[in-house]
Amino acid sequence: MKYEPENNDESTIAVIEKHAYDWLVNLEIIDFELLFYKSYLQEYDRTKTPGKKNTLNSLILNISEQIEQNKFHLRTCLFYKNRVSKIRECDDLACEQIYLDAHSLFKNRLQDHFKQISLLKHQIISKTIAFSALNID
Incomplete structure (x- = not known):
């Protein structure tokens, strides 16, 4: 899948740099959230019955796996963000296209990761509500 530049080279580079910055910020937030959820559920797990513990342990394991994936x-992303500036050094379109294609591939992988994290968050919330006294309509 080829990346299609929007306007001129400078605006394309600026868009790519903005994407890299935004992705890095989002990944850092996800890192904090997942660590928080894991800690919260581990503490919550200590007070639950064995049947509920199995479900929570499975969820905590899933969170741990996603923490590693997010790291x-x-x-x-940090490596990628630091390499984005290299596109300015390209002398021809073939060189630029390599960076643009890499950007498109990386973007797709991160979008898939963000979807997985969103699904995990929904799972965490639904399990927390199911096992707690909260009544949310």
């Missing part, structure tokens, strides 16, 4: 994306 991978965070490291990759």
Whole structure:
């Protein structure tokens, strides 16, 4: 899938740099949220019955796996963000296209990751509501 530039080279580079910055910020927020959810559920798990513990343990394991996945994306995004400026050094369209294609691929991978995190958050909230005395209409 080829990346289609929007306008001129400078605006394309600015868009790519903005994407990289936004992704890095989102990944850092997700990192904090997942650590918070895991800590909260581990504390909550200590007070529950064995049947509920199994469900929570499975959810905590899933969160742990996503924490590792998010850390991978965070490291990759930081590396990517630092390399985006290299596109300014390209002398021809073939060189630029390599960076643009990499951007498109990375964007798709992060969008998939963000969808997985969103689904996990919904799962966390639904389990927390189910196991607590909260009554949300």
